[in-house]
Amino acid sequence: MEETWRAVDVYFEEKLATTDETMEHILKKNEEAEMPSIEVSRAHGKMLHLMAKMAKAKTILEIGTHGGFSTVWLARALPEEGRMATFEVNPKHAEMARENIESAGISAEVEVIEGEALSTLPSILEKGYPRFDFIFIDADKENNSEYLNWALKLSKKGATIIVDNVVRRGKIIEDTDEKAVPQIRDMFDQLSKDDRIETTAIQTVGQKGYDGFLMGVVK
Numbered sequence: 001m002e003e004t005w006r007a008v009d010v011y012f013e014e015k016l017a018t019t020d021e022t023m024e025h026i027l028k029k030n031e032e033a034e035m036p037s038i039e040v041s042r043a044h045g046k047m048l049h050l051m052a053k054m055a056k057a058k059t060i061l062e063i064g065t066h067g068g069f070s071t072v073w074l075a076r077a078l079p080e081e082g083r084m085a086t087f088e089v090n091p092k093h094a095e096m097a098r099e100n101i102e103s104a105g106i107s108a109e110v111e112v113i114e115g116e117a118l119s120t121l122p123s124i125l126e127k128g129y130p131r132f133d134f135i136f137i138d139a140d141k142e143n144n145s146e147y148l149n150w151a152l153k154l155s156k157k158g159a160t161i162i163v164d165n166v167v168r169r170g171k172i173i174e175d176t177d178e179k180a181v182p183q184i185r186d187m188f189d190q191l192s193k194d195d196r197i198e199t200t201a202i203q204t205v206g207q208k209g210y211d212g213f214l215m216g217v218v219k
């Protein structure tokens with residue numbers, strides 16, 4: 001089945017332009033730098049791009065830049081005066097992301113903020129950013145609940161919040177203490193009684209296997 005999931009993603013690439021030279025260049029650079037290939041899939045990168053367009057986002061926040069693959073997809077959705085801040089803890093990954101953002105021609109709109117996101121997020125508004133229209137959380141899963149709380153504090157009413165990797169091959173409903181699964185479940189527990197956001201989640205298959213996105217709109 002996984003072979004079919006991958007083949008269908010390739011079919012989407014051919015029919016729906018879910019990739020292009022810039023994105024392939026980024027994936028190649030990240031691979032050459034021996035970064036783990038944990039970027040969102042091509043089709044989901046474009047999905048995030050389209051969601052940011054649907055939301056007419058003028059300001060985007062990303063927690064977990066990695067090599068900048070999703071960053072570039074998202075930043076491409078911004079209007080001319082748009083701004084994006086993306087947070088990355090690993091200096092090598094931040095450097096790769098800056099190079100990839102530069103090669104994509106969008107470095108004027110995007111700032112890569114290096115350091116522990118939980119230390120750098122609290123001062124983001126003081127740095128002159130307005131509250132955000134669209135937030136993508138895709139960093140260490142152990143801190144998802146805290147990232148979600150920051151996302152809620154830093155977003156406008158009506159903002160979109162997306163969280164990657166919330167299904168983990170269905171492990172989310174298993175009684176397991178496998179890496180980060182209990183903390184992802186803690187986030188769902190928090191959401192079950194959080195009246196600040198309306199949410200759903202979607203299970204996904206494809207080039208990156210079986211996982212899913214949480215999505216919500218801030219009340």
Ligand code: DHB
Nearest residue numbers: 038039040138139164165
């Ligand atoms: C993995 C995938 C991700 O999308 C991510 O953000 C972190 C880890 C993984 O498959 O290990």
Ligand code: MG
Nearest residue numbers: 038138164165
């Ligand atoms: Mg991810």
